Amino acid sequence: MEEPWDTERAGTVDVPGARLSYQVRGSGPVLLLIPGGPAGASMYDDIAPLLAKYHTVITYDPRGLSESTVDDLGRDITVETQADDARRLLRTVTHEPAFVFATSGGCATALELTATDPERVRTLIAHEPSIAELLPGHEERRAYNADIYETAGTAGVSAALGKFLPSAGFDVPESPDPDELVATVAMRDHLEEFFTPANLKVFFGPMWRPLAGYVPDLDALRATRGRVVVGVGTTSEGQFAYRTALLLAGRLGLRPVVFPGDHGGMLGMPEEFAACLLDVLALPG
Structure with missing residues (x-):
């Protein structure tokens, strides 16, 4: 019951x-x-x-x-x-x-x-x-956040997340492959349901600049x-x-x-x- x-x-x-x-x-x-x-x-x-x-x-x-x-x-x-x-x-x-x-x-x-x-x-x-x-x-942080946004638009959301995670305090492994790094961190920290391409596209896209500022x-x-x-x-x-x-x-x-x-x-x-x-x-x- x-x-x-x-x-x-x-x-x-x-x-x-x-x-x-x-x-x-x-x-x-x-x-x-x-x-x-x-x-x-x-x-x-x-x-x-x-x-x-x-x-x-x-x-x-x-x-x-x-x-x-x-x-x-x-x-x-x-x-x-x-x-x-x-x-x-x-x-x-x-x-x-x-x-x-x-x-x-x-x-x-x-x-x-x-x-x-x-x-x-x-x-x-x-x-x-x-x-x-x-x-x-905070001007330095503004520049860093702007770089994350630009990275998402040019190199993709996995690359942007690879820059975001260390700044957010996540202990990330060394990995030359952004997708591999994201998958490793997501699985280890129980974040698989959040780190989806669709969610990350919104987070590092229309949500990012208003939130960062x-x-x-x-x-x-x-x-x-x-x-x-x-x-x-x-x-x-x-x-x-x-x-x-x-x-x-x-x-x-x-x-x-x-x-x-x-x-x-x-x-x-x-x-x-x-x-x-x-x-x-x-x-x-």
């Missing part, structure tokens, strides 16, 4: 210029999980059932990724558009403020949603937000009545997203919360990660 938290209810929602595929599990206060990078809802397959014992958990594929569609791949997918997608998705499930958890690049969507529609977000937990514009000397509205985030939490991993110290997470927390006057594992802790240590997330969600706002 299936428990309520094991039962997945799937659906789609039409948003301007796209159709989002989403899943709902469990019952209780709503918790939206926003994936990072080229990932879709399956990024949370291991932790969503654990969280759904206590929450109504929403997972989804951002526009253009996995099972979600986008009408025009020739137009940039802005962070503002992604935040509006998340807002519209929440409205299909609840009229109450929701808990929102995001990781990596998905934190930009969550931060924008919180800054522009604070009444919609009860608590935001941003796990290792990768925000290059917060770094000192995103600047959060710090004043709006400080003023929100909801709770904002910034998380870092126990084993990702010194990596790009760890450093930008510390900078964001400092700019917001927050003490970071330490989550188990590295940048992909929800994949490598799902039970420990889910337990930590539930503890954070249970804290008074």
Whole structure:
């Protein structure tokens, strides 16, 4: 017999210029999980059932990724558009403020949603937000991100990913073949479902420049009545997203919360990660 938290209810929602595929599990206060990078809802397959014992958990594929569609791949997918997608998705499930958890690049969507529609977000937990514009000397990072974008257009998405992975903190093997390198890292880090050619084409194409250049509205985030939490991993110290997470927390006057594992802790240590997330969600706002 299936428990309520094991039962997945799937659906789609039409948003301007796209159709989002989403899943709902469990019952209780709503918790939206926003994936990072080229990932879709399956990024949370291991932790969503654990969280759904206590929450109504929403997972989804951002526009253009996995099972979600986008009408025009020739137009940039802005962070503002992604935040509006998340807002519209929440409205299909609840009229109450929701808990929102995001990781990596998905934190930009969550931060924008919180800054522009604070009444919609009860608590935001941003796990290792990768925000290059917060770094000192971010001009160098801008140039590096521009090179990744150009590489995707000229040499292909595997070559772009080969440049992106080390900068994101992944320990990549030496390999002269970009496709071999990507396959090795994907298999080792349980990322096969995300590192698909179709997802990478969107990530390093219309998503990349708006995401790489995103600047959060710090004043709006400080003023929100909801709770904002910034998380870092126990084993990702010194990596790009760890450093930008510390900078964001400092700019917001927050003490970071330490989550188990590295940048992909929800994949490598799902039970420990889910337990930590539930503890954070249970804290008074």
